Amino acid sequence: MNTPSQFPPLMATEPKRNWSMFLDFDSFFAHVEKQSDPALHNLPVAVCPTPTPYSGVIACCYQSKAAGVKRGMKRAEAEALCPDIVFRHARHDVYIRKHHTIIEVIERHVPVEKAWSVDEMSIDLKRMRISDAVALVKAIKADLAEALGPLVTASFGIAQTGLLAKIAAEANKPDGLVVFHPREMPDRLHGIELKDIPGVARGMLVRLRRAGVTTTEGLLNLQPKQVRRIWGSVEGERLWRALHGEHTERPATKRSMFGHSRVLARSWRNPKKAGECLRILTTHAARRLRADDFFATRLTVSVKTGKGMRLAMDREFPAVRDDFSLHRIVAETFDGIVRKSRESDFMHVSIMLHGVIKEDEIVGDLFTGPRDLPRTDKAVHVMDALNQKYEKSVLKLGAPDDLPGGYDGVKIAFGRIPAKADMFAAGSGGMG
Numbered sequence: 001m002n003t004p005s006q007f008p009p010l011m012a013t014e015p016k017r018n019w020s021m022f023l024d025f026d027s028f029f030a031h032v033e034k035q036s037d038p039a040l041h042n043l044p045v046a047v048c049p050t051p052t053p054y055s056g057v058i059a060c061c062y063q064s065k066a067a068g069v070k071r072g073m074k075r076a077e078a079e080a081l082c083p084d085i086v087f088r089h090a091r092h093d094v095y096i097r098k099h100h101t102i103i104e105v106i107e108r109h110v111p112v113e114k115a116w117s118v119d120e121m122s123i124d125l126k127r128m129r130i131s132d133a134v135a136l137v138k139a140i141k142a143d144l145a146e147a148l149g150p151l152v153t154a155s156f157g158i159a160q161t162g163l164l165a166k167i168a169a170e171a172n173k174p175d176g177l178v179v180f181h182p183r184e185m186p187d188r189l190h191g192i193e194l195k196d197i198p199g200v201a202r203g204m205l206v207r208l209r210r211a212g213v214t215t216t217e218g219l220l221n222l223q224p225k226q227v228r229r230i231w232g233s234v235e236g237e238r239l240w241r242a243l244h245g246e247h248t249e250r251p252a253t254k255r256s257m258f259g260h261s262r263v264l265a266r267s268w269r270n271p272k273k274a275g276e277c278l279r280i281l282t283t284h285a286a287r288r289l290r291a292d293d294f295f296a297t298r299l300t301v302s303v304k305t306g307k308g309m310r311l312a313m314d315r316e317f318p319a320v321r322d323d324f325s326l327h328r329i330v331a332e333t334f335d336g337i338v339r340k341s342r343e344s345d346f347m348h349v350s351i352m353l354h355g356v357i358k359e360d361e362i363v364g365d366l367f368t369g370p371r372d373l374p375r376t377d378k379a380v381h382v383m384d385a386l387n388q389k390y391e392k393s394v395l396k397l398g399a400p401d402d403l404p405g406g407y408d409g410v411k412i413a414f415g416r417i418p419a420k421a422d423m424f425a426a427g428s429g430g431m432g
Contacts, residue, residue, distance in 0.1 A: 005269065007011060009043065014129045014130050014131055015129070016127045016128055016129050016209060017127065017128070017129075017130070017160075017182070018125075018126055018127055018160070019122070019125040019126075019128055019130070019158050019159070019160070019165075020122065020124060020125065020158070020159055020161055020162045020164070020165040020167045021123040021124075021125050021133065021137070021156060021157070021158050021165055022120070022121070022122050022156070022157045022158075022162060022165035022168070022169045023106075023120070023121055023140075023154045023155065023156045023157075023169060024119065024120050024121075024154065024155050024157075024166070024169040024170065024173075025102075025119035025120070025154045025221075026062065026153045026154065026173055026174035026175060027059055027061050027062060027065075027174070028059065028095065028098075028118065028152070029047040029058065029090060029095055030045050030046060030047050030059045030060050030061040030064070030088075030118035030149050030411065031152045031153070032095060032098055033047060033088040033091075034061055034129075034151050034153055035043050035148065035149035035150075035151040035152050036094070037109075037238040039149065040088075043063070043084060043085075043086050044060070044061060044063040044064040044067060044069070044082050044084060044085045044086065045060070045061045045063070045064060045085070045086050045087075045088060046059065046060040046061075046064050046069060046075075046078055046085055046086070046087050046088070047059040047060070047087075047088050047090050048075060048087050048089060048090065049088040049089075049090050049263070050086070050089065050263060050265070051087075052258055052265070053076070054074075054075070055073070055075055055087075056072060056073065056074050056075065057069060057070070057071055057072065057073045057074075057078055058071060058072075058090060059090075060078070062174055063083055064078070064082055067081050067082035067085075067160050068081040068082070069081055069082050069085065085187070091136060091422060094120055095119075096118065097113070097153070098148060099118040099119070100360055101147055101148065102119075102144065102147075102148070103115065103121070105140070105143045106121065106140055106144075108143065109121070109140055109277055110123055110125065110136065110140075111124075111138060111145075119154075120166075122162050122165065124164075124245075125158070127250055130158070130179060130181070133158050133179075134158075134177065134179070136183060137156045137158070137177050140156075141153075141154070141156075141175075153174050153175035154175070155169045155170070155172060155174060155175060155177070156168075156169055156176070156177045156178075157169030157170070157171070157175045157177075157178050157179075157180070157271060158178075158179045158180070158246075159179070159180035159245075160180070160182055160245040160248060161184075161242045161245055161246070162242070163198060163199070163239065163242035163243065163245075164180050164185075164242065164243065164245065165180070166198055167180070167189070167192065167196070167197065168180045168384075169200070170196065171192075181244070182245060184243060185244075186243065186244065187218050188222050189217075189220065189243065189269055189286070190216060190217045190220075191213070191216075192216050192218055193216065193429075194213075194215065194219065195241075197216065197219075197243070199235070200239075204230075204231065207230050207231075208405075209227070209231060211226075211230050214232075219240070219243075220240075220243060220244070222240065224237045224240055224241065224261045225237070227239070227240040231400065233326035238320070255310060256354060256356060257352055257353060257354040257356065258285045258286075258288050258289045258292075258294075258296070258353045258354075258356070259285055259350060259351060259352035259353065259354075260281040260282075260284050260285050260341065260350065260351055261281070261348065261350030262277050262281060262348070262349055262350070262352075263347065263348050264277060264346060264347060264348065264349065269306065269345050269346050269347060270344060270345070270346075271338050271344055271346070274303070274334070274346040275331060275334050275335075276350050277349055278301065278330055278331075278334055278349050278351055279327055279330065279331070279352045281294070281349070281350070282323070282326050282327055282330045282351050284323070284328075285326075285351055285352075285353050286323050286326050286353070289321050289353055289356070290321050293358065293359070294356040294357065294358065295319035295320060295321045295356065295357055295358070295359065295362060296319070296320060296321060296322065296326070296353040296354065296355060296356055297312060297316065297317065297318070297319050297331065297352065297355035297356070297357060298315065298316045298317070298349075298353075298354050299314070299315050299317075299333070299351065299352060299353050300312055300313070300314050300315075300349050300350075300352040300353035300354065301313055301315075301330055301333040301334050301337060301349075301350070301351055302345045302349070302352070303337060303343075303346050303348065303349050303350075304346070304348040305335075305341070305343045305345055305346055305347065306343075306345030306346070306347055307343075307345070309343070310339075310378055311332050311337050311341050311343070312337075312339050313334075313336055315329055315332075315333050316355070317329060319357060319362045328349060334349075352378060
């Protein structure tokens, strides 16, 4: 953990300002695994999505990174670079629980404005002296170390806007704190590469190069209208203004789909087991759909075969959200894929519920109103309530088979934080 001398120098008479704070945990999955097992404390660790030798690295600790291991690397490549590396299978339920512990710890001090992912959060500090903001970071770091252990660290950034705070949090990893003070801006950004600015994707780098912009300083020296023209939308101007310390309002986004996917173990690559996996994934997607009070009117089942072919089939139907209906529709759709393709080897399956609407958007027929929901809808809400009460799947539909890998619950995805209720494994711990 940082010592006080490592924190940024402060002015003796600092006025109060509006500040944004961003915290980004350092190789979160890998360091949670290291912290949870004393035997791993001094070893390089990498986390993989499945416990097979063909899996890839989705997270690695700083000890592994020092040996050249990177996210996205195949296990064999990682072992060649770092022979003593230890691989751990991703435990999404553990990481989700740690996330909720983190939120509880931070909110003892200050409200969390938004959790962007399981290990990234932003905080609006409002009017505060920077010395008080730095003291707040020290207190939060101390409490996080006590709650999570000293190996699970976070890097903090403080600046005038959320975007600048995020860039600052990346500037001194691991376990760092960087303040971008207005008197130092925008010069502090000049050494940062364009690719390291959130919102500047690979395709945008090509557009910027075509416009003669190859450095962050060059981007900052443009006019707002020029940036908007390069981006082809107002998003470019929003980014430019945020980099210059201006607060910009973003329109609220509307939820459009709920989905889950799974790479199948070799023993589950036949049509029967692949269909069972889809049923389990549909249960999770439907639970999230109901938790956000939506109904689905369309779904897509897609698969990747052992030959590398991608196959998909869409279905449209009256608005539903209960497991009984969705399981039936998904099973019929997957059976249609199997019959038409005549394939029997499936490497990957996914389910996507879309065409989502609220209850008051449902159009009833001449005999039923939009609020005359079927008994099946009420039944699954009772199941959800019981599962949430006991924090496990005490009730579910279908056979109690577990998916290989030990955890078939909700996976962590950027931009969506699973609630505690999402962690219940639909394939385990329940009554068939």
